[in-house]
Amino acid sequence: MALTAESDQVAGQPDAVEAGVRALHMARQAARAGVADAGDWTTGAERVAIWRHVRDARTNDLDQRRLASVSPFAVTDKHDADGPLSATDVDVVHRVASDPGRLTRAWADEAMSEIGEERYTELVGVTAIVKTLDGFDEVLGLPTRALPAPRSSAPTRERPDGVGDVGAWVSQSTGPTRANVSRTFSLVPTTNDLWRNLVDSHYSRGAEFANMSWHRALTRPQTELVAARTTAGNECFY
Amino acid sequence: MSGDGDAGIPHGQLLGSFSERANRLVSAPAADDEHEHLASQRVQLRTAFGIAGLVEAAATVAIFNGLVRAADGTGIQLDERVFAVSSEFRDRLGVDDYAGAANTASDAAEAANWHELNAARLFGD
Numbered sequence: 582m583a584l585t586a587e588s589d590q591v592a593g594q595p596d597a598v599e600a601g602v603r604a605l606h607m608a609r610q611a612a613r614a615g616v617a618d619a620g621d622w623t624t625g626a627e628r629v630a631i632w633r634h635v636r637d638a639r640t641n642d643l644d645q646r647r648l649a650s651v652s653p654f655a656v657t658d659k660h661d662a663d664g665p666l667s668a669t670d671v672d673v674v675h676r677v678a679s680d681p682g683r684l685t686r687a688w689a690d691e692a693m694s695e696i697g698e699e700r701y702t703e704l705v706g707v708t709a710i711v712k713t714l715d716g717f718d719e720v721l722g723l724p725t726r727a728l729p730a731p732r733s734s735a736p737t738r739e740r741p742d743g744v745g746d747v748g749a750w751v752s753q754s755t756g757p758t759r760a761n762v763s764r765t766f767s768l769v770p771t772t773n774d775l776w777r778n779l780v781d782s783h784y785s786r787g788a789e790f791a792n793m794s795w796h797r798a799l800t801r802p803q804t805e806l807v808a809a810r811t812t813a814g815n816e817c818f819y
Numbered sequence: 820m821s822g823d824g825d826a827g828i829p830h831g832q833l834l835g836s837f838s839e840r841a842n843r844l845v846s847a848p849a850a851d852d853e854h855e856h857l858a859s860q861r862v863q864l865r866t867a868f869g870i871a872g873l874v875e876a877a878a879t880v881a882i883f884n885g886l887v888r889a890a891d892g893t894g895i896q897l898d899e900r901v902f903a904v905s906s907e908f909r910d911r912l913g914v915d916d917y918a919g920a921a922n923t924a925s926d927a928a929e930a931a932n933w934h935e936l937n938a939a940r941l942f943g944d
Binding site (some may be wrong): 679706 | 824826828829830831833834837838839840841843844845846848854857858861868869871872873874875876877878879880881882883884885886887888889890891892893894895896897898917918919921922
């Protein structure tokens with residue numbers, strides 16, 4: 582089966598289901614455009630380069646050797662700098678994309694000492710966004726989309742107020758939160774907005790998240806089964 | 820962790836198998852026979868749930884591939900209450916052996932006593 586777009590062929594579904602799929606489509610369009618634009622600490626050109634490296638990490642020889650190693654840090658070879666991305670930038674993107682379950686705080690601290698915690702956070706955020714965008718297409722058997730053309734706007738390079746140490750590797754919002762995962766990228770608001778819109782449209786859907794009964798094509802337990810199998814496959818403790 | 824049971828959920832076996840196969844594809848390119856299995860399961864999901872159900876399943880696999888990278892890349896701690904109530908099944912399923920468990924370990928003793936700590940806070944001790 583080949584789908585041409587995620588919003589195709591949903592006419593005739595109950596309204597709430599159709600609205601959910603259309604919201605998903607809109608959020609994905611916004612994310613694709615947003616990645617091509619500047620973030621808070623990265624340019625559009627850097628973000629599109631990140632996307633290209635996330636794709637490369639699925640087959641990259643060094644990443645595959647790290648994956649096959651007992652410890653990913655036992656392989657001493659390093660990634661090279663590439664265009665607008667430093668060698669450390671590229672290393673962060675490849676490790677987060679290819680082997681997120683075996684990252685360590687010592688490694689992250691070293692990377693942040695070189696590029697800064699704001700840029701580090703934004704690299705992780707863009708990686709999470711584009712992995713979600715590409716992953717959806719891959720799972721549905723859709724063709725790989727061309728990378729977007731980067732826009733020329735400049736990053737703001739402004740650290741938001743109200744962020745600090747809440748126990749994560751990076752600073753996050755210090756205000757009340759329902760779950761730590763909801764403030765993951767609060768240090769980089771532009772990327773955080775794109776990310777939270779994706780999470781909302783792909784899974785949580787605002788206030789509906791608190792309901793155990795969802796008006797979707799899949800029930801809540803069916804959705805949580807898919808989520809649990811996916812996180813287990815990635816050996817994610819959180 | 821994997822399994823071929825249905826977890827007591829309608830179409831659970833199909834959803835679980837699809838999720839594992841789809842997740843492997845997101846991590847790395849798949850062989851032709853894996854693509855064929857996944858294509859077959861997409862048809863089964865569409866038959867069972869309609870096109871919207873297939874899209875929702877794909878969206879869930881996709882966003883959780885982003886969420887695991889967000890969580891592990893930023894080293895967030897497991898929320899205190901979830902840590903406390905999940906102790907038994909984390910141990911049974913081997914989840915405590917994941918490398919990311921270290922991000923929460925520093926607060927493990929406190930979180931393990933979550934109920935007592937909150938009672939103490941409640942009563943001002």
